[in-house]
Amino acid sequence: MTERIQEFLRNRRKNGLDTEPCLVVDLEVVRDNYQSFAKALPDSRVFYAVKANPAPEVLALLASMGSCFDTATVAEIEMALAAGATPDRISFGNTIKKERDIARAFALGIRLFAVDCAAEVEKVARAAPGAKVFCRILYDCAGAEWPLSRKFGCDPEMAVEVLDAAKRLGLEPCGISFHVGSQQRKVKAWDRALAMASQVFRDCAERGINLTMVNMGGGFPTKYLKDVPPVVTYGRSIFRALRKHFGNQIPETIIEPGRGMVGNAGIIESEVVLISKKSDEDEVRWVYLDIGKFGGLAETMDESIRYAIRTRHDGADMTPCVLAGPTCDSADVLYEKNPYPLPVTLEIGDKVLIEGTGAYTSTYSSVAFNGIPPLKTYHI
Ligand code: PLP
Structure with a gap:
């Protein structure tokens, strides 16, 4: 936890404003992370995945540093534009879009x-004539703590057909994308995905389609309980x-x-x-908390993401605990399969600090289940 966050939380308590859980994100950490990516992969353009944390402060900072943006909806496109990004620095990276949303994005x-199938190519060709498209290929995500399913992407052989269809319909087939799975701990995960991408490049070239771009996705990890390799190690391996x-x-x-851009910048x-x-x-x-799966800790589902939790009793003897959130849903339980060690001296009313929560938390807490308001966020 940074000094700045510590001071912010101290003041919040002093002023009696700590009646609800909150997320505090240190923008200086986001700034450092952006610089680390730019240094580790100097020849790659950074498209920040807006879904991880779409706070205007985060987007404005990254826009001012020259970042581009990967967006999944028209709303995210509008947020990136409002933060100062120009349309040429924004991709509509979701492979599943309503045709009217494609048209709206094109108008913006x-x-x-x-894209990842011919039907989506047809929509793009109608609603965004002449646009550039890249085709997402499937990847098995081995080594990722938050693997992505088969929901997005197609087999590499099919990608060639999809890009061919794009060309026939007047679009500009420009490249391939993949995602190696989120919180990817295996530095070498990109190797096999790039082998697959290069095969698609060769197969497309045989059909007279000259691809020029590989979108290597996200997957760069943040530190939870275990240390992760620094981004520079990923950069070397990818190169x-x-x-x-x-x-x-x-x-x-x-x-x-x-996750790798904002995860370690936040504390709940x-x-x-x-x-x-x-x-x-x-x-x-x-141990019942005032935050749970529906208040922002959705990624504890399957127990795949294990956050580091700190209390004022650090150093005391530990005892296994199941954590639970404040809603009436019996699924609002964390770490029941593998109980979490917490201090035996922990008491009702104590604060707990949940580290590494800058990504995929605030956006999961948008529903006021049981009248509990969405997670309060501060970006400092
Ligand atoms: N790009 C795409 C297309 C994604 O679907 C995601 C996450 O789901 C990301 C980037 C960001 O991934 P990560 O948070 O693992 O960096």
Whole structure:
């Protein structure tokens, strides 16, 4: 946790404003992260994945530093534009779009669209004539803590057909995209994906389609409980893979970091509402917080993301705990399969600090379940 966040939380408590959980994001950390990406992958353009944290302060900072933006909806496009990005710095990276949204994006000046099947190409050709399209290929995401499913992308062989269809319909087929899975701990995960992309480049060239761009997606990890390799290690490995698969004809490249850009910049402060056991014999304690899966901690589902949690009792003996959120939904339980060690001295009313929560938290907390307001956020 940065000094700035510590001071902010101290003042919030002093002024009696700590009655609800909140997320505090240190923009200086986001700034450092952007610079690290730019340095680690100097030849790649950074398209920040807006979905990770669309706060206007984050978008404005990144826009001012020269970032481009990967967006999934018209609303995200409008947020990126409002933050100062020009349309040529925005991609509509969602492969599943309503035709009227494609038309709206086109009217807003967007010219770069993701596709993964012929039906989507037809929509883009009608609603955004002449636009550039890249085709997303499937990847199995081994090594990722938050793997992405088969929801997006197609087989590489089909990608060739999709790009061919785009050309026939007057679009500009420009490249390939993939995502190696979010919170990807394997530095070498990009190697096989780039091998697949280079094969699509060769197959397309045989049909007279000259692709020029590879969108290497997100997946760069943030630190939760375990340390992760620095982004420069990923950069070196990716560069080696590009040389290996594309020789001296390395195409234009894009990266779309989300979690790796904002994850470690945020801390959630929450309060212990109740501590209990289910029976006298139980070893495991239940710690009820004022935030849970529906208040921003949705990524604890499947227990794949294990946040680092700090309390004022750090250093005390630990005991296994199941955490639970404040809503009436019985699914609002965290870490029941693998209980989380928390200090035995933890008390009702204590604050807990949940680290690494700058990404994929505030956006998951938009519903006022049980009248609980969406997560309060501060960007400092
Ligand atoms: N790009 C696309 C197309 C995505 O779907 C996502 C996440 O779902 C990202 C980028 C951001 O990924 P990450 O947060 O792992 O960097």
